[in-house]
Amino acid sequence: MAELVADPRGTAGPRFRLPGLKNGKLASLAFLAPGAIWLLALVIYPIIATARYSLLNESATKFVGLDNYKAIFSTAAILTTFRNNAIWVIVFPFMVTVIGLIMAVLTERIRWSTAFKAVIVMPVVFSATTSALIFRTIFDIDPHVGAVNALIQTVGDWVHSPGAYPTSTTGQPVSALVASGVKVSGGGLISTGTVRSGQAVQLGMIGISPDTLALLHARPAARPAASSGAVNGVVWRDFSISHPSARGRIFSDEDGLPDLRISLVSASGASVSSATTNSRGQFTLATPKGGGPYRVSIDASNFSNPATGPVWLGTGSLTPTSGLSGTAQALLSVPLIDLAMIIAYLWMWSGFAMIIIGAGLAALNPEVLEAARTEGAREWQVFRRITVPMLSPVLIVVFVTMVINVLKVFDIILNMAPGSSQAGASTLALEMYNEGFSGGIHSGLSSAIAVILFLLVVPAMLFNLRRLRQ
Amino acid sequence: MSSRMSRVTALVAGVGSLAAVAAGTAGTVGVAAATNAHAAKIGGSVSIWAEWTGAEQTQFEAVLKPFEKSTGITVNYAGKGSGTMDTALETAVKGGSPPDVALVPDPGTLDTLAKQHAIKPLGPVIGSESKNYAPAWNKLASVGGKLYGVWFKGANKNTVFYNPALFKAAGIKSPPTTWQQMITDATALRAAGTTPVSLCTDVGWPVADMWQNLYLKINGANDYNALAAHKISWESSTVTKTFDAMNQLVGQSSDLLGGTQGALASTYPECVDKVFPRAGSQPQAAMVIEADFVTTEILANSKKYHAGTTGKGGAACTTDVSKTPCYDLFAFPYPKGDQRNSAAIQGAGDVGMLLNSTPQAKALIKYLAAPQSAAIWAKLGGFASPNNKVPLSDYPDTVSQADAKQLVHAKAFVFSLDDLQGSWEKDLWNDMLADVKTPTAATVKSLQKTMQKQATQALGH
Numbered sequence: 001m002a003e004l005v006a007d008p009r010g011t012a013g014p015r016f017r018l019p020g021l022k023n024g025k026l027a028s029l030a031f032l033a034p035g036a037i038w039l040l041a042l043v044i045y046p047i048i049a050t051a052r053y054s055l056l057n058e059s060a061t062k063f064v065g066l067d068n069y070k071a072i073f074s075t076a077a078i079l080t081t082f083r084n085n086a087i088w089v090i091v092f093p094f095m096v097t098v099i100g101l102i103m104a105v106l107t108e109r110i111r112w113s114t115a116f117k118a119v120i121v122m123p124v125v126f127s128a129t130t131s132a133l134i135f136r137t138i139f140d141i142d143p144h145v146g147a148v149n150a151l152i153q154t155v156g157d158w159v160h161s162p163g164a165y166p167t168s169t170t171g172q173p174v175s176a177l178v179a180s181g182v183k184v185s186g187g188g189l190i191s192t193g194t195v196r197s198g199q200a201v202q203l204g205m206i207g208i209s210p211d212t213l214a215l216l217h218a219r220p221a222a223r224p225a226a227s228s229g230a231v232n233g234v235v236w237r238d239f240s241i242s243h244p245s246a247r248g249r250i251f252s253d254e255d256g257l258p259d260l261r262i263s264l265v266s267a268s269g270a271s272v273s274s275a276t277t278n279s280r281g282q283f284t285l286a287t288p289k290g291g292g293p294y295r296v297s298i299d300a301s302n303f304s305n306p307a308t309g310p311v312w313l314g315t316g317s318l319t320p321t322s323g324l325s326g327t328a329q330a331l332l333s334v335p336l337i338d339l340a341m342i343i344a345y346l347w348m349w350s351g352f353a354m355i356i357i358g359a360g361l362a363a364l365n366p367e368v369l370e371a372a373r374t375e376g377a378r379e380w381q382v383f384r385r386i387t388v389p390m391l392s393p394v395l396i397v398v399f400v401t402m403v404i405n406v407l408k409v410f411d412i413i414l415n416m417a418p419g420s421s422q423a424g425a426s427t428l429a430l431e432m433y434n435e436g437f438s439g440g441i442h443s444g445l446s447s448a449i450a451v452i453l454f455l456l457v458v459p460a461m462l463f464n465l466r467r468l469r470q
Numbered sequence: 471m472s473s474r475m476s477r478v479t480a481l482v483a484g485v486g487s488l489a490a491v492a493a494g495t496a497g498t499v500g501v502a503a504a505t506n507a508h509a510a511k512i513g514g515s516v517s518i519w520a521e522w523t524g525a526e527q528t529q530f531e532a533v534l535k536p537f538e539k540s541t542g543i544t545v546n547y548a549g550k551g552s553g554t555m556d557t558a559l560e561t562a563v564k565g566g567s568p569p570d571v572a573l574v575p576d577p578g579t580l581d582t583l584a585k586q587h588a589i590k591p592l593g594p595v596i597g598s599e600s601k602n603y604a605p606a607w608n609k610l611a612s613v614g615g616k617l618y619g620v621w622f623k624g625a626n627k628n629t630v631f632y633n634p635a636l637f638k639a640a641g642i643k644s645p646p647t648t649w650q651q652m653i654t655d656a657t658a659l660r661a662a663g664t665t666p667v668s669l670c671t672d673v674g675w676p677v678a679d680m681w682q683n684l685y686l687k688i689n690g691a692n693d694y695n696a697l698a699a700h701k702i703s704w705e706s707s708t709v710t711k712t713f714d715a716m717n718q719l720v721g722q723s724s725d726l727l728g729g730t731q732g733a734l735a736s737t738y739p740e741c742v743d744k745v746f747p748r749a750g751s752q753p754q755a756a757m758v759i760e761a762d763f764v765t766t767e768i769l770a771n772s773k774k775y776h777a778g779t780t781g782k783g784g785a786a787c788t789t790d791v792s793k794t795p796c797y798d799l800f801a802f803p804y805p806k807g808d809q810r811n812s813a814a815i816q817g818a819g820d821v822g823m824l825l826n827s828t829p830q831a832k833a834l835i836k837y838l839a840a841p842q843s844a845a846i847w848a849k850l851g852g853f854a855s856p857n858n859k860v861p862l863s864d865y866p867d868t869v870s871q872a873d874a875k876q877l878v879h880a881k882a883f884v885f886s887l888d889d890l891q892g893s894w895e896k897d898l899w900n901d902m903l904a905d906v907k908t909p910t911a912a913t914v915k916s917l918q919k920t921m922q923k924q925a926t927q928a929l930g931h
Contacts, residue, residue: 141735170665171724171728171732206663207660211752211789237663241641242641243641315735419737419738420734434896
């Protein structure tokens, strides 16, 4: 600023000159004033006011000393936000710098690199809210909605196919399926009574939704006649709208259960024969004539569930924390949702990191790299020993900028974390907003959080400023 | 804080008298009176703030339109958003530039502003229109014996919404009236392969709503208000009984969609969508326990949803949303064999206040107190008025009629207890979620101890 007004020819200076003020000091003050007032009113004053509010009570009417600060460090819910900020600061800046570096180096070597860069940078122009909503959908627990869990389910089902009646459909255990003539046995069901060759059985199940049956094209159940040299039977949905609590009798509005894998087991537990039920729920199991006694088993594989992905946006933790106190949990758990949100944030910011690092890369002296290659250094060695060290000033600026960025991370959490997980995923900035503006107004507590956040950001900021000056 | 408490106490009893009046009044009376009141063209403009944005803003603007037309006054409405309305208003009052008229969702704000003399007494302004509200409502809008507000909109939390097609498929002929019957019906639903409840948990407020309903039904409005004011300890047996009843439902993990873990990951309004999905999805659970504002979400999912137990044109209700889906509500169930508190209702409302007594502002507040303003919104749906002159036939369907009827037949009306807890409201929500997470007697015992500590710390007694 000073250099700007120190005009060597003094064309403008004299007009503003007053006695006692040499070299146009008043002029420089006049030029400085708008900026200074702006700075005072919108930066300095709010900082001081916030610090003052942090020492006052909820309605800013009484001086309470450091009570608000004490409250911050004794409330588990607020300690949680410190932990989350720590997780963000430890994981995010490092990862985004590494990913940015890798992409910057790789894009230098490909054709159409500008187009590729444009695509990678695109998320930067989206608002954080948009990105948060995109990733909230991507990480949805329901594989029909969430792409990640859809992938996990597809791969999982390919490895191990689920049964026709997965218990996850209604979230009930196999025991909830027992209606009449069956009991739970080894993850599946087995007939309560024994049966001999030439006899017929009926096995009733409940807890199966009409939708499942419609999907399997079930038809009304009917008890098959007995035939010699076989055990005949029916497995049916033992629930009638007309007789909701009657069990063990086949009503005309009750459907058979198709596609069940049934086997006949001897008293020793050996499988004698097996079959699959038809659309009326009927089956025929061949037996040696006069054989028995047997039991009819409905295999556990009928009820096995499709593969499910984790509840990404729930309250689950990567570290085992059950049995710990509230405070210990607040400090030690690493919520899965933090990971999901960090991935979303990486998607948002890697492009930015790539551009900055790419610019640094372009400014490197190509002769040094060339010389190294001529000396016989392999590409990896060039990267490790030459590129990274020479880029380190840029890498550090990106790193520190991202530290500041995630210290105040806010909008992605507000928009990506479902309500029930929000408390566990909250950060200082979000907590500051929640305490201060959402619901009740706790200006003291909120201001105290703001002051702490400010103190945390200041060192990183000063470091960056010093770097830039160099 | 204590002033807010006494305000709530005032609402107990007396709303019941609304019933007879509301049932017998024809809409024409109000319209005639209003036409006279605004016959003179006043002109000028008036500013009004309320929490309503989006669709509700459009509906409220429709309410304001006839007023603008008949008086020539330009109304400048600003929707401040739910959760921030009170903050915005109190800040504006402090800053010296409040709107002329404001509607707030919290009787506590009315109390605060009246004591600051920031709002004007309404007695001389609205005159006989104050008789449109039962004494209980007026008492709730009064400070020091003077009326300061009109309860323009009411909200009813005494509701459980269910998908009639799924109830029918489980052989349930009529919705439950008692809590125990609801648990029994849940067993029938499970037998039919339907998950009984899509539990709304979100940040905890929906669970708190359910808990508060249960507390009210089990212990009555007097105890409810005493607990809200923390004159009853959180370690009292009334609290234990309420948690025990709630755990009969949340303790049965298979009663909840997605089990306990799934329930804890649910958000509002997604929990409503699981029972009343959009076209293309099947309902995954039969009931959702939340307030009357659920209706808005259901109808946003599909216009095909028909109120009541039959689909459009009398067709049978279907689970397929593209055919004839239905929605219906039943009153929050009371404990078996104890009907004393079956007509005690938990709810909320928006109270209109006068901040600047310009002629335009006075005309507007009088208009809001008159029945024809509320009747306009009643016809548009998603609205229930505490105004007993609004005829029930003005509500568009059986569900909104049942909703409004509950409000006017209420023997006691209480506000949401969590909203009255000041700084520990969010702790209370977390405590509710903690019980859903591990619904055991041991949890209840330790939670009660924690809650007592939190309440004492936050409320100072």
